[in-house]
Amino acid sequence: MIRISLFVSIICTAILLNACQHKKAPTLKQDAVVLADVIVASQQAISNIVEANGTVVSNESVQxxxxxxxxxxxxxxxxxxxxxxxxxxxxxxxxxxxxxxxxxxxxxxxxxxxxxxxxxxxxxxxxxxxxxxxxxxxxxxxxxxxxxxxxxxxxxxxxxxxxxxxxxxxxxxxxxxTPTDVIASIQQLNTLKIDFTLPEAYAPLVRKGNRVTIAMDIADSARQSAVIIAVEPQANTITRNLKVRASLQNTKVNPGSFAKVYVDAGANKHAIMVPTNVLIPNDQRNQVVVIKGGKAKFISVETGVRQASNVEITNGINPGDTVVVTGVLFAKPDAPLKVRSVKKLSDLK
Incomplete structure (x- = not known):
């Protein structure tokens, strides 16, 4: 009886193994469609304000x-x-x-x-x-x-x-x-100067005589206007920044204080803005995903003015392009993408 039971067990095991081998594994859908929210690129007017960090400097200062x-x-x-x-x-x-x-x-x-x-x-x-x-x-x-x-x-x-x-x-x-000892310092505070740096690309905006707006690092400080009095002729060879100096009248601020400098670069009436989170960092330039013919296309873009949650696209996208704003991480080049909803830029803030 033991031998018969053992023989039956072996036969059952063989039958099960054979069934498992002939069972078809489930196939994954290689062309699964990803749902995505999009915006339609359009031109709009933006105010191009360049921000820089500055330092308050006394008009004259010696030890x-x-x-x-x-x-x-x-x-x-x-x-x-x-x-x-x-x-x-x-x-x-x-x-x-x-x-x-x-x-x-x-x-x-x-x-x-x-x-x-x-x-x-x-x-x-x-x-x-x-x-x-x-x-x-x-x-x-x-x-x-x-x-x-x-x-x-x-x-x-x-x-x-x-x-x-x-x-x-x-x-x-x-x-x-001895001559190395400091007795005291003396500073002229009737006129203050603001030193700040800007990328050399903004050189046309910081000509002598141009005005910039200054905001001091205090809670109740109102913005003040300052006049550019000098620009360092040579850019920094490491950062490629220009050093700029502006004169600030009728203010009571301690030299060495922090100041925020706003330089008006003029309004751009034909700017294409997209949410910042749609950008895909790349080694050389950023990319965005657009839908063309129902498929995802990765487009290299150049950026311009950055706002709190949006960024200007200066090259790579044309008005009317469909830009993916959600589902970017699941998109693959030339893979199908289905539009779930069309958003407005104001809805994504």
Whole structure:
């Protein structure tokens, strides 16, 4: 009985295996149609505003360094106050130079008298020409020494180079300073400048005298108008950007603050806009999927102005083309695509 049961089991197993081998596997539909939402490309007017990040720069700004080394004997740094041009900010100990200057002045007085006396004697042939020349040379040498010592004394005085606001005091009276030490900074704040960069393609928009709009990085700041005063003639060799400087009047902002710069590139009345998410990044340029003859076509495009959720297509798409906005990830080149619905650009924001 055991042998008969084993034989029956083997026969059943063989029958099942044979049935499995002859059962046809289900075939996948190779040409399954993908449903997609689309928009019809059309021309519309857009305002082309180029945005750039800028930095506020004071009209004039310097760090005050002493030109001579020594001990500070006088210090006048009214922190945060406006000082006039030429105001003495600090004095360095110049006692040794003053003594040398006084000595030279005494020698100068004697040299002047000697030169005048020998000049009279020379006129009546009382002395040789060489004796007079020696006295005249001595006089001129002393005069040169006086000018030299006076120049050294002038270097011990630190003055405000222009009218401006003084920053924080960084030294104290009695401190020994060298030309590398900073006493304080001074900045001219009646007129501010905005430095920003733009791609070189926008060079025609940033001519000297053109106006740009500035928005400061504060919540309640209103936009202000600034005038372009200079453009760096050479573009940055790495970023290919141009550095631009604009003048901003009648504003109270700290130098170094962030500013948003808006450059008006003019309105484009024939722009083709599509949602940003329809773009398929590529190594060289972006692509979009359009439907032609019921099939998906991958078209390389060039982009222009970017908005919050849309982007301008400057090349690659023509008005009337059907652009896929949903189902892009499932589309394959020349594969069937079926339009599920036609959207408007305003519906996709």
């Amino acid at each position: 005050l360094h002493p030109e001579a080394s020594g001990r500070i004997t006088y210090l006048n740094v009214p922190e945060g106050a406006v000082v006039r041009q030429g105001t003495v900010i600090a004095r360095i100990n110049d006692a040794d130079l003053q003594a040398q200057l006084a000595k030279s002045k005494v020698q100068l007085d004697l040299a002047i008298k000697t030169e005048a006396r020998l000049k009279k004697l020379l006129a009546i042939n009382g002395i040789n020409q060489s004796d007079y020349d020696s006295a005249l040379n001595q006089l001129q040498s002393i005069q040169t020494d006086i000018a030299y010592y006076q120049a050294l004394i002038d270097k011990t005085v630190v003055k405000a180079p222009f009218t401006g606001t003084v920053g924080l005091r960084l030294v104290s009276i009695g401190a020994y300073v």
